[in-house]
Amino acid sequence: MPDLVALYGWPMLAAMAAAAMVVGFSKTSFGGIANLAVAVFALAMPTKESTAAILLLLIVGDMVAIARYRTVSWRLLVKLVPGVIPGLLLGALFMSMVDDTLMRRSIGALLLVMLIMQLWQRRTAGRPESPTDPHWARAAATGTAAGFTTMTANAAGPVMALYFLAAGIDKQRFIGTNAWFFAIINLSKVPLAAQLGLFTPQSLFLDLTLIPAVLLGAWIGTWVIGKVTQRQFELITIGASGLASVLLLLR
Template sequence: MTIGVSKTGLPGANTVGIALFATALPAKESTGAMLLLLIVGDMLALWLYRRHADWPTLLRLAPSVLVGLLIGVAFLALVGDTGVKRTIGVVLLLLVALTLWRRRRPDPDGAIAAGRGTRTLYGSLGGFTTMVANAGGPVMGMYFLASRFSMKAFLGTAAWFFAIVNLAKVPFSVGLGLITPTTLAMDAMLVIPVLVGAAIGRWAISRLSQRIFDAVVIAFTVVGAVYLLF
């Protein structure tokens, strides 16, 4: 349900799902099990918000995201479960701190987020974290907040970003043995809760102000980071 909610209304809510999956399954296997459900959520988000994407932002992010994905594949092949979780937790907390600090500075047009260095940092970390733990949502959420996107621009840009990236991750996940017949059977039973969550997220987004929306994204990011650390 948290996956559905995160895709249609409250970005970052799936950090709770990441924590739950990592509790029920070994950390690496949990990423493969979650991936296919995330793709279902991506398709729902595209159906709702496909017209609101900021394509120039997506195109500028593409090179650094690809680099991050490839580093993530190597990391998964070499590092154990505990190392994966703690690395992601540290990265998320640092990004929250960085984003909150930058949002205190006057930047009405998102000029800070548009800088090449910032774009490279967030894009590469987004690719890396989404590959190793499906945790790219909080990272890119921080970037989109720094860009000062409206709620619909945020959701539309995120929908296209993760639909493309998550589909690109499937061959790597199969090659690493993270997607198996067992995970496919489990995911088939969990599609309905994703759809229910998507309906809840769609209902919630129509009732949130921009200020509360931003605060929710940050709060979910911190919760997910603390869980992964401890």
């Protein structure tokens, strides 16, 4: 078995354990903050390899969220599908052509643009009083952006957060729909990541040791989400999306 302490050192292992808790927490509460965990893993190992290492932890969190939240807006999910597959393929192609720095900053810029658009919409139109059905063009663009960002940096959380907030769905339906979307997408990414050679014995063993931290974070997230109002949920989600985009731009 790989010696994880020799590979990463105790401080970085502790940071990755905390990041694994953030993964579980984000899957059952505020999805946008998962990018903080992505940033920690990218500091511990090469960025491209880190995307595969954290991918399996994200899948564990997805499964927990699906089991916990049963309210899903299937209509929103179905409208995203046509754009996701091209986005995944574009992301895989992009990863094979650019370095880590350009990849991070491109995604950060995309997220920042989407956040500004969302804030402008909320200022001019306000939050919908009831769930709305996004136009097919917006859904297709969101699907492509989500596929691209999740393939290149596991950074589609803010993209989907902004999409679901624009649709005006409540926090329970938000989390349940988000969980199903990412479970499907993350599982479909596994063969692509394997083909790119991103999985290593060391990262697989690291994931195995960090699963309990993901489960603990998921339990904490489930408890926290019951304590916040819909308004607080939306504000925290938007704030986390903004922080994630800035981290990717500056890191």
